[in-house]
Amino acid sequence: MMLxxxxxxxxxxxxxxxxxxxxxxxxxxxxxxxxxxxxxxxxNTAEKxxxxxxxxxxxxxxxxxxxxxxxxxxxxxxxxxxxxxxESKAPMLSIxxxxxxxxxxxxxxxxxxxxxxxxxxxxxxxxxxxSNDFVDIDTLLAHDKPGGKR
Amino acid sequence: xxSGDIPEGAKAPVPDKRRxxxxxxxxxxxxxxxxxxxxxxxxxxxxxxxxxxAAGVIFWGGFNTALELTNTEKFCTGxxxxxxxxxxxxxxxxxFSNRSGVRASCPDCHVPHNWTDKIARKMxxxxxxxxxxxxxxxxxxxxxxxxxxxxxxxxxxxxxNDSLECRNCHSAQxxxxxxxxxxxxxxxxxxxxxGEKTCIDCHKGIxxxxxxxxxxxxxx
Numbered sequence: 516m517m518l519x520x521x522x523x524x525x526x527x528x529x530x531x532x533x534x535x536x537x538x539x540x541x542x543x544x545x546x547x548x549x550x551x552x553x554x555x556x557x558x559n560t561a562e563k564x565x566x567x568x569x570x571x572x573x574x575x576x577x578x579x580x581x582x583x584x585x586x587x588x589x590x591x592x593x594x595x596x597x598x599x600x601x602e603s604k605a606p607m608l609s610i611x612x613x614x615x616x617x618x619x620x621x622x623x624x625x626x627x628x629x630x631x632x633x634x635x636x637x638x639x640x641x642x643x644x645x646s647n648d649f650v651d652i653d654t655l656l657a658h659d660k661p662g663g664k665r
Numbered sequence: 666x667x668s669g670d671i672p673e674g675a676k677a678p679v680p681d682k683r684r685x686x687x688x689x690x691x692x693x694x695x696x697x698x699x700x701x702x703x704x705x706x707x708x709x710x711x712x713x714x715x716x717x718x719a720a721g722v723i724f725w726g727g728f729n730t731a732l733e734l735t736n737t738e739k740f741c742t743g744x745x746x747x748x749x750x751x752x753x754x755x756x757x758x759x760x761f762s763n764r765s766g767v768r769a770s771c772p773d774c775h776v777p778h779n780w781t782d783k784i785a786r787k788m789x790x791x792x793x794x795x796x797x798x799x800x801x802x803x804x805x806x807x808x809x810x811x812x813x814x815x816x817x818x819x820x821x822x823x824x825x826n827d828s829l830e831c832r833n834c835h836s837a838q839x840x841x842x843x844x845x846x847x848x849x850x851x852x853x854x855x856x857x858x859x860g861e862k863t864c865i866d867c868h869k870g871i872x873x874x875x876x877x878x879x880x881x882x883x884x885x
Contacts (some may be wrong), residue, residue, distance in 0.1 A: 561847040580759075581759065586877075588879075589882055592885040593867075593883055603849070624885065
């Protein structure tokens with residue numbers, strides 16, 4: 516019993532020490548709100564980013580500050596619409612966006628796919644506080660292939 | 666019946682008085698013309714010239730001051746139509762608040778800086794006074810219903826003068842494209858520097874919300 520109590524006490528003190536020194540909150544106590552981290556600028560390039568998995572909505576590699584996407588208009592479509600891509604050299608939004616929920620293709624963007632930022636998001640330049648150990652499916656599959664690195 | 670008599674009695678002298686006033690006013694005008702046509706017998710030529718000069722300065726200064734007064738953001742947002750709609754929308758944009766603190770106020774974009782063009786615009790603006798008095802856009806709904814029409818006027822003006830009011834601050838010659846994003850560099854090199862397009866062709870809705878953009882070239 517003494518041993519258990521001692522180990523619990525040791526564990527909780529370790530937890531306390533951790534929450535004070537090394538958590539994502541920083542040294543701010545739990546009952547206080549720490550200073551907000553500075554807002555990092557958005558990534559603003561014209562370079563396409565590789566999708567992490569086939570179903571992933573492609574991320575937006577450029578800033579979209581002030582782009583109006585609502586009932587009145589869609590700024591994104593000024594470049595990404597089918598008819599605009601020759602001039603803009605931007606990727607055309609995929610044909611799946613013309614599909615209504617019954618799988619029928621419409622003449623232009625389906626209303627349910629109109630609001631771009633529901634799926635597509637711009638990228639922050641901030642350093643992630645937690646590293647990501649996501650493994651691409653191709654890398655995973657390559658392990659089983661004869662030439663795959665182990 | 667007596668109540669009907671009183672107004673008649675009261676009415677009767679009024680036209681006489683008015684006629685007298687009109688006659689006297691007309692006589693005054695005739696006398697004034699007489700005086701203006703005759704050479705001065707009291708004031709010297711120098712006094713007249715100097716007085717005319719001074720009066721001219723005062724008149725011109727006053728006129729310009731009044732004109733400049735109507736060219737301020739405070740004046741523009743004096744009407745709730747502007748304050749609650751377009752000015753409220755401007756506040757969240759880069760033309761109101763940005764890193765360097767340089768900002769555009771209403772007349773910077775909406776009134777030509779060139780004097781004759783400015784006067785022409787000011788005369789056009791008398792229609793806006795009419796619109797204010799008769800409540801053409803005095804509710805948010807009326808305003809949004811007419812937003813396309815209003816926007817089309819502004820786009821037409823920018824298109825016609827090659828986006829002059831943009832270029833008063835944003836000069837293509839002073840643009841350092843190495844400081845711009847790759848997309849902006851590409852677009853400006855291809856369309857702006859070649860003169861193929863002007864600012865407003867791509868930069869619509871940067872200071873106010875957009876109207877219904879269906880059918881506007883370059884929009885869906």
